[in-house]
Amino acid sequence: MNVEFLIQTLASIVSSSAPVVLASIGETISEKSGVINLSLDGSIALSAMTGFAVAYTTDSATLGVLAAMAVGALIALLIAFASITLRLEQVAVGFVLTMLGLELADFLGNPFVRQPGPSIPHWPIPLLSDIPFIGPVLFNHNILIYISLLSIVATWWWMYKTQPGIKLQGVGERPESAFARGVNVNRMRYVYTTLGGALVGLAGATYSLSIKLGWSHRHTAGIGWIALAIVIFGGWNPLRVAAGSYFFGLLKALGSILQRNPAFASVPTQIFSSAPFALMIFTLLLLSSKGVDRLLDMLPPRLARRIDRAIRGRAPGGLGRPFEQG
Amino acid sequence: MKVELIDIHKHFGSVRANDGVSMTIESGSIHGLLGENGAGKTTLMKCLTGYQTIDSGTIKVNGQPVAFASPAEAIRHGIGMLHQEPLDFPQMRVLDNFLLGFDTRLIPDRRAGQNRLQELGTRFRFELDPDAEVTSLTIGERQQLEILRLLALGAQVIILDEPTTGISAPQKAKLFATLRQLADDERRSVVFVSHKLEEVEQLCDRVTVLRHGRVTGEAEMPCPVSTLVELMFGRSLPPLECPTVEHGPPVLQVEGATIPSYRLTVADTRLEVRSGEVVGIAGLEGSGQRLFLRACAGLERITAGRIAIDGKALSHAPYRKFLDAGIAYLPANRMDEGLVTGLTLTEHFALANRTGPFFIDWQAARKEAAERIQHYNVIGRPESPVEALSGGNQQRVLLALLRQKLRLLLMEHPTRGLDVESSNWVWQQLLARREDGTAIVFISADLDELLEYADRIVVFYGGRMLAPVAACDTTVEGLGYMIAGKEPGAGAQQGGAHDEA
Numbered sequence: 001m002n003v004e005f006l007i008q009t010l011a012s013i014v015s016s017s018a019p020v021v022l023a024s025i026g027e028t029i030s031e032k033s034g035v036i037n038l039s040l041d042g043s044i045a046l047s048a049m050t051g052f053a054v055a056y057t058t059d060s061a062t063l064g065v066l067a068a069m070a071v072g073a074l075i076a077l078l079i080a081f082a083s084i085t086l087r088l089e090q091v092a093v094g095f096v097l098t099m100l101g102l103e104l105a106d107f108l109g110n111p112f113v114r115q116p117g118p119s120i121p122h123w124p125i126p127l128l129s130d131i132p133f134i135g136p137v138l139f140n141h142n143i144l145i146y147i148s149l150l151s152i153v154a155t156w157w158w159m160y161k162t163q164p165g166i167k168l169q170g171v172g173e174r175p176e177s178a179f180a181r182g183v184n185v186n187r188m189r190y191v192y193t194t195l196g197g198a199l200v201g202l203a204g205a206t207y208s209l210s211i212k213l214g215w216s217h218r219h220t221a222g223i224g225w226i227a228l229a230i231v232i233f234g235g236w237n238p239l240r241v242a243a244g245s246y247f248f249g250l251l252k253a254l255g256s257i258l259q260r261n262p263a264f265a266s267v268p269t270q271i272f273s274s275a276p277f278a279l280m281i282f283t284l285l286l287l288s289s290k291g292v293d294r295l296l297d298m299l300p301p302r303l304a305r306r307i308d309r310a311i312r313g314r315a316p317g318g319l320g321r322p323f324e325q326g
Numbered sequence: 327m328k329v330e331l332i333d334i335h336k337h338f339g340s341v342r343a344n345d346g347v348s349m350t351i352e353s354g355s356i357h358g359l360l361g362e363n364g365a366g367k368t369t370l371m372k373c374l375t376g377y378q379t380i381d382s383g384t385i386k387v388n389g390q391p392v393a394f395a396s397p398a399e400a401i402r403h404g405i406g407m408l409h410q411e412p413l414d415f416p417q418m419r420v421l422d423n424f425l426l427g428f429d430t431r432l433i434p435d436r437r438a439g440q441n442r443l444q445e446l447g448t449r450f451r452f453e454l455d456p457d458a459e460v461t462s463l464t465i466g467e468r469q470q471l472e473i474l475r476l477l478a479l480g481a482q483v484i485i486l487d488e489p490t491t492g493i494s495a496p497q498k499a500k501l502f503a504t505l506r507q508l509a510d511d512e513r514r515s516v517v518f519v520s521h522k523l524e525e526v527e528q529l530c531d532r533v534t535v536l537r538h539g540r541v542t543g544e545a546e547m548p549c550p551v552s553t554l555v556e557l558m559f560g561r562s563l564p565p566l567e568c569p570t571v572e573h574g575p576p577v578l579q580v581e582g583a584t585i586p587s588y589r590l591t592v593a594d595t596r597l598e599v600r601s602g603e604v605v606g607i608a609g610l611e612g613s614g615q616r617l618f619l620r621a622c623a624g625l626e627r628i629t630a631g632r633i634a635i636d637g638k639a640l641s642h643a644p645y646r647k648f649l650d651a652g653i654a655y656l657p658a659n660r661m662d663e664g665l666v667t668g669l670t671l672t673e674h675f676a677l678a679n680r681t682g683p684f685f686i687d688w689q690a691a692r693k694e695a696a697e698r699i700q701h702y703n704v705i706g707r708p709e710s711p712v713e714a715l716s717g718g719n720q721q722r723v724l725l726a727l728l729r730q731k732l733r734l735l736l737m738e739h740p741t742r743g744l745d746v747e748s749s750n751w752v753w754q755q756l757l758a759r760r761e762d763g764t765a766i767v768f769i770s771a772d773l774d775e776l777l778e779y780a781d782r783i784v785v786f787y788g789g790r791m792l793a794p795v796a797a798c799d800t801t802v803e804g805l806g807y808m809i810a811g812k813e814p815g816a817g818a819q820q821g822g823a824h825d826e827a
Contacts, residue, residue: 163434170415170426177413181427182398
């Protein structure tokens with residue numbers, strides 16, 4: 001395998017994983033505050049469609065991106081209202097909105113199917129993109145891909161290094177305690193759920209305006225569900241969630257490389273397109289299995305605890321639980 | 327700082343939790359708030375600290391009337407509360423717990439926070455690792471963290487709600503020393519909410535007694551216990567009856583059983599419990615006693631040795647077989663393992679009936695529930711959901727759920743969180759079962775309880791099971807030594823009836 005090919009593959013993983021990264025980071029933010037936005041798959045589909053439709057109609061990719069974010073944020077706001085103010089079951093509301101989002105995207109997107117439209121322009125970052133190897137892998141994309149990279153670092157920094165970030169963790173972990181310390185729990189939940197939703201919307205826009213240009217039937221192909229799973233197995237930690245997203249991207253890339261290999265010509269193509277999903281779930285199951293416990297038992301306890309902390313995480317204590325304030 | 331509560335009224339539905347309560351908290355003293363379960367102590371303190379709004383009445387701080395809309399506002403005025411279950415963040419680090427709500431800048435100064443934590447910790451001789459996760463702390467350490475946090479926020483009045491529940495004896499001693507230090511050296515006010523007479527006696531300068539939401543009396547300490555008991559219950563407690571029961575044939579035989587777990591492996595446990603005998607288990611939390619008890623119940627797998635009930639080997643049998651053999655297991659965590667949130671009392675009794683018909687005869691079930699509710703003095707109705715009951719009443723429901731005929735009763739903290747009267751009542755019910763030949767094994771953190779009710783006591787220390795001692799041959803002090811892993815006193819050693827099994 002030559003270096004040129006490796007760079008190309010890695011660069012394509014970075015760009016094609018961007019929607020999953022954005023969606024799972026958005027979901028991480030929202031769940032960290034205690035609200036499950038289960039509507040991811042529907043949100044992504046509807047915002048992808050809206051993003052493309054607006055960009056197509058106005059001939060402005062920027063307006064498309066903004067519209068997609070607005071759609072994601074709006075759905076999240078709906079979930080926040082239903083779960084925080086009305087105290088409805090978050091999972092049920094999210095599921096209904098998933099279905100609604102998918103069906104609406106299909107129905108409203110009909111006039112835009114397979115239309116050529118605008119896309120986000122390619123923009124290598126000056127200087128940075130000239131760095132050997134790293135440059136072409138990370139800094140030779142468009143603005144949306146850069147935002148996906150930035151969202152990982154920024155979310156991690158905000159959550160663990162800033163004071164409002166610690167509050168965010170506290171709100172999701174134990175709202176009663178956060179309230180006792182003067183945090184307005186429900187307002188924080190509204191803010192972070194909506195913000196997370198905007199990132200999910202951005203994931204949709206990245207799909208239709210950058211990765212898989214345009215709009216077609218079932219365009220976003222179930223990535224919402226995989227993003228939800230990645231958040232759980234990533235232990236609600238933005239860095240691990242991002243790692244999970246790129247691992248999924250790697251599996252998909254490997255699939256398409258193998259598919260082009262003549263040795264596998266007789267294997268049906270559906271195998272290659274669906275295998276990453278199965279493999280992803282399998283890996284995640286493996287990481288959380290008892291076997292890992294046994295392996296950890298063999299290590300010195302200090303190291304074992306560190307590794308355990310690094311590969312696993314527990315759900316925020318207040319996840320999915322409405323909080324009655326005052 | 328002087329705090330006055332004047333004629334406080336607070337009701338929930340038709341229940342009058344506080345019915346015209348007045349009390350004054352002076353600075354530089356420890357003020358006990360005594361009362362049995364459900365007397366309105368916690369409600370009163372929650373009203374003072376802004377968790378609940380009062381219906382009527384006045385709260386004055388240094389003579390100025392105040393009204394706190396939230397706990398954060400109360401702490402800004404220097405009044406902080408340590409809750410029975412500390413209000414912290416289990417999965418976050420100690421330092422982050424400390425900083426949350428304390429440092430309000432965008433980027434908190436962790437170094438300064440850590441220094442502040444360390445400085446306060448040194449002042450009270452608390453050792454808290456700022457990088458440890460709160461889940462890895464004991465309840466006692468979590469309390470210490472909360473106390474330091476409240477002090478860092480400038481609390482002049484610190485309220486502690488039943489702080490000795492679930493903490494070890496050394497931690498309790500440390501807590502009491504800290505509270506004295508706060509009151510005597512730093513002239514802060516401490517309110518100590520408790521239903522435990524001896525603790526109030528030991529610690530407090532002054533006591534207010536609540537009963538059914540009203541103040542029944544105030545007293546300067548020291549004060550005769552009989553007076554306090556009368557204020558708490560309206561009458562003196564009758565001494566507990568101790569029927570003597572001849573111990574029958576062995577019911578439980580544990581021979582060299584090893585119980586592995588992720589954190590701790592308890593090796594080579596040996597115990598024989600005879601019919602009608604009561605065996606108490608002591609030890610610091612997490613010393614292996616719970617694993618052992620659960621293994622006896624068939625809920626933990628053993629890797630060596632054998633467990634037999636009534637001579638029948640059940641070492642690797644499923645829990646069902648243990649139940650068939652006539653055991654019952656009463657877990658400590660009532661709401662997680664004992665009762666089902668959302669089900670009514672009737673549904674609980676129907677569910678406990680293992681061999682009932684496919685269709686439930688609700689009429690009979692309701693009748694049965696009503697009978698047991700009456701027999702066990704549960705304050706609740708057949709159709710009340712179990713989570714609506716108070717802790718003490720939930721414990722009564724658990725007891726009421728036990729089958730009539732039992733060979734072996736295994737319990738964790740059977741009276742934790744109950745007041746004196748309720749626990750006496752509970753023990754009367756339990757001891758009555760000995761007449762039918764039931765053997766009892768129970769874990770308790772309350773050494774007095776162990777000495778009073780157990781025939782023999784087993785101590786667990788760091789995953790090791792020490793040889794049982796006869797309760798009449800040991801003292802609180804002797805047990806304390808064993809629990810702390812030191813050589814037991816001479817008296818306890820002589821009396822230690824070593825198990826032949």
